Amino acid sequence: MELSGYAAGNQNLDAVFAALADPTRRAILSRLAAGEASVNEIAAPFEMSQPAVSKHLKVLERAGLIERDVDKQRRPARLKAEPMAAAVSWLGEFKRFWSSNFDQLDSLLEELKKAATKGAGNG
Template sequence: MKQIGYINDDNDLDAIFAALADPTRRAILKRLSDGEASVGELASPFAMSQPAISKHLKVLENAGLVERNIDKQKRPARLKADNMAIAVGWLEEFKHFWGTRFNELDTLLTKLKLEENKNE
């Protein structure tokens, strides 16, 4: 029997969702989807310091969503989507649930509309 809510690998789903919970970190991931960037480039659209952006990057690194390489004095960050796929996979388990619920709601609304039209 498959246990729902548990993953059987070394990735930490809690860390992934915690990292994705912050809007600044989501914006950083969106920016990195266009290609690697330095801390300065990532900080430019935000009203925060480079050290603050570095802290956000560290959270993303710990969740396995970003990796950074040392390139002389730079440490460009790049998106590492493997762990994001784990979160997407976990969310996919609920796709059928919500699809079924929306179909039931659609059926109910259609029935109510037919009854309303019949009473007019």
């Protein structure tokens, strides 16, 4: 397996995974997938202060997962999903690994079933 997590093109991978590690930030990203929102709109479903939500937004912004505009007094945030592509690609390598292992396990189980069927027919 190639060490793509260490490739020069994936320098932001650590920041993306760190941002995604928090359930509140994942919920914020899910909310922003439906469209841009202000800090107040994002904070509404959470039992936390607006400054606490703003801290989460700063982490997401540093990771490149959201961008924020200045619209008069409002600073709407919007999802910027491109940085997740590097994370998905990195995880895809492990998906191929596990798929291969599951395919081998399926083959072994089929062999065991055939052997059991032959053994039962001879008994």
